[in-house]
Amino acid sequence: MTNERRVLVHPDRAALAASVAARFITTTVDILHEQGEINVVLAGGSVATEVLEAINASAARDTIDWDLVNFWWGDERWVAKNDPERNELQARTALLDHIAVPAANVHPFAASDEGTDLDSAAADYAARLEAASIDGTALPRFDITFLGVGPDGHVASLFPHQPGIRESDASVLAVRDSPKPPAERLSLSRPALNSSRCIWMVLAGPDKASALGLALAGASRDEVPVAGIKGRRYTNFFVDREAAAEVPENLTASTF
Structure with missing residues (x-):
C-alpha cells in the first residue's frame, strides 16, 4: 500500500481553496463509486472554511450524492453551540447548510451549553465513533481528513x-x-487522525512556512505535531507559495 507525502504548491490563497475544492469533489465521487459511502473529517480555521465555501460555490457541487457522505470533526472549541468561533458553525455556514446532507450524517462534538462536561463530551464522541465502525475497531473508516496547521505546527x-x-x-x-x-x-x-486513508493539510501564509519546513525535514512530533501526522495511503500538503517558502524544491509539485 502506498504511503506518500506530497506538497502541492498554489500561486495564492484563492487558487489554493479553489483547487482543493475541485479535488475534493472529484475524489469524493470516485470514493463513492468505489465503496458507496465516505467519511470526511473537517477542520476549523479560515483556510478550511474557504475550501468549504469553494465547494459550495462549485457548479459541480451536487455531482456528489450527499446522502452518502458522513461528516466528522478533527477538533472543536469548548464554546456554546452558536458561538461564531465554533468549528461546526463555521462549517454549517460555509457548506453544510447549503447541501442535501441528512442531519444524521453530520456528527459534531457536543457544545459547552448542551448540559454536559468536557470529559463526558469526549467519551460521548468516542462512543459515537466506535458505533460507526464497520470493522470492529474504535473508529469509522475515515477517508479524507482535512487539517489546518498552526504557526507552531x-x-x-x-x-x-x-x-x-x-x-x-x-x-x-x-x-x-x-x-x-x-x-x-x-x-x-x-x-x-492517522487512521484516515488520506490526510489533506491545507495551509497558507508566510507564518506557516517554518512549521511546514520543519515537519518535512524530520522534526519530532513533540516539537512540531504536524510531523507526526500521516495518512494510511496519502498525506497531501496543499499550500500557497508563501507557506512553501521553506520546503525543499524536490518535495514540491507546482500547480501553476
Whole structure:
C-alpha cells in the first residue's frame, strides 16, 4: 500500500481553496463509486472554511450524492453551540447548510451549553465513533481528513510539548491546557487522525512556512505535531507559495 507525502504548491490563497475544492469533489465521487459511502473529517480555521465555501460555490457541487457522505470533526472549541468561533458553525455556514446532507450524517462534538462536561463530551464522541465502525475497531473508516496547521505546527488541538500529541490509546481527547484560546477543547488523537486513508493539510501564509519546513525535514512530533501526522495511503500538503517558502524544491509539485 502506498504511503506518500506530497506538497502541492498554489500561486495564492484563492487558487489554493479553489483547487482543493475541485479535488475534493472529484475524489469524493470516485470514493463513492468505489465503496458507496465516505467519511470526511473537517477542520476549523479560515483556510478550511474557504475550501468549504469553494465547494459550495462549485457548479459541480451536487455531482456528489450527499446522502452518502458522513461528516466528522478533527477538533472543536469548548464554546456554546452558536458561538461564531465554533468549528461546526463555521462549517454549517460555509457548506453544510447549503447541501442535501441528512442531519444524521453530520456528527459534531457536543457544545459547552448542551448540559454536559468536557470529559463526558469526549467519551460521548468516542462512543459515537466506535458505533460507526464497520470493522470492529474504535473508529469509522475515515477517508479524507482535512487539517489546518498552526504557526507552531499544531494540528487539530494537538499542541507542541502537550500530552495530547503523545496519546496512543484514546480516540478523543479532552484538552484543558491549549496554549491557543480557548484553553478547553475536544480533539481527535494522533492515532485517530492517522487512521484516515488520506490526510489533506491545507495551509497558507508566510507564518506557516517554518512549521511546514520543519515537519518535512524530520522534526519530532513533540516539537512540531504536524510531523507526526500521516495518512494510511496519502498525506497531501496543499499550500500557497508563501507557506512553501521553506520546503525543499524536490518535495514540491507546482500547480501553476
